[in-house]
Amino acid sequence: MSDPLIDVDSVSVALGETQILRDVSLSVPSGSFVALVGPNGAGKTTLLRAVNGVLTPDRGSVSIDGRDVASLSSRAVAQSVATVAQDTAVSFSFSVRDVVAMGRTPHRSRFQSADQEPIDRALERTRTVELADRSIETVSGGERQRVLLARALAQDTPALVLDEPTASLDITHQVRTLDLVRTLVTEGKTALAAIHDLDLAARFCDAIVVLADGQVIAHGSPETVLTESVIEQAFGAETRVHIHENPVTDSPSITMLRSGDP
Amino acid sequence: MGRWKRTLWWSLGLSVVLAGTIVWSVTVGPVNVPAATVIQAILNAVAIPAAVTIDPETSAPIAHVPWIGIDVGFIHPFSFSVPRAKQIIVAQIRLPRIVLAAIVGFTLSTAGTVMQGLFRNPMADPSIIGVSSGAAVGAVMVLVFGVSVPFGLQGVAFLAALITAFAVYLIATTNGRTPVETLLLAGVAVQTFLGAVVSYLLLQAGKSVNTVLHWLMGDLAAAGWDDVTGTLVLSLCSFAILIVFAQDLNVLLLGEEQAQTVGIDVERTKRVLLAVASLATAAAVSVAGVIGFVGLIVPHMLRLLVGPDHRVLLPTSAIAGAIFLVGTDTVARGGATQLPVGIVTAALGAPFFLYLLRRREVHQL
Numbered sequence: 087m088s089d090p091l092i093d094v095d096s097v098s099v100a101l102g103e104t105q106i107l108r109d110v111s112l113s114v115p116s117g118s119f120v121a122l123v124g125p126n127g128a129g130k131t132t133l134l135r136a137v138n139g140v141l142t143p144d145r146g147s148v149s150i151d152g153r154d155v156a157s158l159s160s161r162a163v164a165q166s167v168a169t170v171a172q173d174t175a176v177s178f179s180f181s182v183r184d185v186v187a188m189g190r191t192p193h194r195s196r197f198q199s200a201d202q203e204p205i206d207r208a209l210e211r212t213r214t215v216e217l218a219d220r221s222i223e224t225v226s227g228g229e230r231q232r233v234l235l236a237r238a239l240a241q242d243t244p245a246l247v248l249d250e251p252t253a254s255l256d257i258t259h260q261v262r263t264l265d266l267v268r269t270l271v272t273e274g275k276t277a278l279a280a281i282h283d284l285d286l287a288a289r290f291c292d293a294i295v296v297l298a299d300g301q302v303i304a305h306g307s308p309e310t311v312l313t314e315s316v317i318e319q320a321f322g323a324e325t326r327v328h329i330h331e332n333p334v335t336d337s338p339s340i341t342m343l344r345s346g347d348p
Numbered sequence: 349m350g351r352w353k354r355t356l357w358w359s360l361g362l363s364v365v366l367a368g369t370i371v372w373s374v375t376v377g378p379v380n381v382p383a384a385t386v387i388q389a390i391l392n393a394v395a396i397p398a399a400v401t402i403d404p405e406t407s408a409p410i411a412h413v414p415w416i417g418i419d420v421g422f423i424h425p426f427s428f429s430v431p432r433a434k435q436i437i438v439a440q441i442r443l444p445r446i447v448l449a450a451i452v453g454f455t456l457s458t459a460g461t462v463m464q465g466l467f468r469n470p471m472a473d474p475s476i477i478g479v480s481s482g483a484a485v486g487a488v489m490v491l492v493f494g495v496s497v498p499f500g501l502q503g504v505a506f507l508a509a510l511i512t513a514f515a516v517y518l519i520a521t522t523n524g525r526t527p528v529e530t531l532l533l534a535g536v537a538v539q540t541f542l543g544a545v546v547s548y549l550l551l552q553a554g555k556s557v558n559t560v561l562h563w564l565m566g567d568l569a570a571a572g573w574d575d576v577t578g579t580l581v582l583s584l585c586s587f588a589i590l591i592v593f594a595q596d597l598n599v600l601l602l603g604e605e606q607a608q609t610v611g612i613d614v615e616r617t618k619r620v621l622l623a624v625a626s627l628a629t630a631a632a633v634s635v636a637g638v639i640g641f642v643g644l645i646v647p648h649m650l651r652l653l654v655g656p657d658h659r660v661l662l663p664t665s666a667i668a669g670a671i672f673l674v675g676t677d678t679v680a681r682g683g684a685t686q687l688p689v690g691i692v693t694a695a696l697g698a699p700f701f702l703y704l705l706r707r708r709e710v711h712q713l
Contacts, residue, residue: 164611192611
């Protein structure tokens with residue numbers, strides 16, 4: 087691991103009257119896969135929106151590859167970070183190939199046609215080649231998620247930001263998707279992903295950042311971060327968990343306990 | 349088929365239909381002019397600017413370009429023998445109105461396509477941010493108070509339209525951001541307010557009420573070649589700019605946030621598209637009055653035929669808009685009583701739209 091590719095420095099964001107992020111700092115080393123976990127409303131999506139330049143922080147700064155995101159054009163930001171957003175509702179009948187081709191927007195001038203080679207590669211990597219000519223409206227939720235991942239790959243950026251990339255997927259596709267992200271990271275990309283499933287985060291990511299109530303409460307390797315005290319602090323006083331090592335994956339596995347459980 | 353080929357073939361096909369519609373439209377009227385004569389007369393009227401310095405002996409009519417101060421000579425490549433009266437009926441009376449209808453339809457349909465894409469709203473039309481209402485207030489004030497103004501009724505309507513659009517834009521903008529939902533609601537509110545102003549002015553209209561009503565319903569009756577030139581220039585310039593932004597419009601359909609993450613400068617793009625589409629709409633309504641429905645229905649029809657890609661959709665729906673308005677205006681003037689074209693576009697357009705709505709999925713972009 088080398089210098090941080092994504093560096094978040096003391097970022098605070100308020101939306102209206104509500105303080106969403108308070109003094110959040112974290113860094114994602116180049117060539118690593120970092121998971122952002124935490125309860126609903128912890129500020130994960132807001133943090134990702136600050137990283138990809140959709141939001142400008144009230145205080146603090148985000149830099150990618152040493153360049154301050156707030157000072158860059160949206161085109162320049164889109165050349166360094168691609169986003170797979172959580173909200174994937176689409177109501178128009180573009181073909182899957184057209185949607186993936188939109189990922190080439192930051193790389194081409196207005197009068198050029200899109201370079202087909204990165205688009206074909208992205209379709210292949212995400213196993214969406216056979217969907218290429220279908221309308222985006224007619225593919226299933228899981229397929230659509232892969233199409234949006236393909237679009238992000240076509241963008242050909244060093245950094246990848248993913249907001250709940252497995253949320254609408256069945257267990258097979260959850261594992262396949264994260265496996266693909268893992269492979270891409272091994273090949274040199276850097277990924278920051280909000281992930282709900284703590285087991286999956288522990289299994290696929292190099293490091294985990296725990297966000298609760300707009301603040302980072304733990305940051306480190308899965309084994310050091312996923313402790314009962316951290317989880318209980320993040321997810322609230324009523325939460326009791328049991329953590330054990332998964333015998334198959336050798337990564338920490340978390341079981342939520344009910345009040346009646348031993 | 350590739351996108352360029354599809355655009356080309358659709359545009360060519362529609363252009364042929366447009367040419368046919370125009371010829372048919374010229375034949376319609378109180379004096380019977382057969383189609384063959386129409387074509388000959390139109391070809392006779394074709395003038396190609398040939399030279400700036402000309403010999404009046406060889407090349408006949410000379411146009412004087414006042415603001416540059418030069419004379420331009422024209423070559424008339426065709427000279428079929430057409431009776432003089434029919435030549436005048438075709439070239440001086442019917443054709444200007446028909447060509448203006450084509451340009452206005454072209455423009456409104458282009459602007460409607462852009463607004464629907466930009467607002468991601470199937471009910472968006474060219475004057476969604478109040479352009480037509482603004483033009484109406486300007487025009488009705490001139491008609492009711494009978495004041496004489498430097499640029500005439502059209503100039504006042506055009507200015508009032510642009511001022512209204514800009515005001516709506518300013519109202520909806522905070523901290524450099526203009527959410528389309530706010531823009532839409534601000535547009536509705538301003539249109540309601542201006543509607544009240546127009547209604548009040550109508551009550552004061554007295555003898556001019558008939559003229560005012562005609563203008564409000566959209567009327568191409570008074571069209572001459574002067575109206576055509578100005579509108580044509582504004583319309584084509586706007587179209588050229590909008591077509592350059594066609595792919596940006598496609599990406600905006602993903603939603604503004606996603607468009608931004610693939611590198612579109614969303615706020616700047618919205619500003620350009622709104623300004624140019626509003627300018628084009630203002631140019632159209634200031635000469636033709638408030639013509640509804642063209643800019644709403646034609647983009648939907650073409651979306652069903654060619655799909656949502658604005659690189660194909662924009663040129664094709666523009667030409668289809670021209671066909672639609674030439675056709676409806678022919679119906680408007682061809683009957684026993686001359687109707688304002690706005691009545692015909694709505695009366696024919698609305699049932700057809702309802703038919704599409706029942707048969708196909710027009711509720712989506």
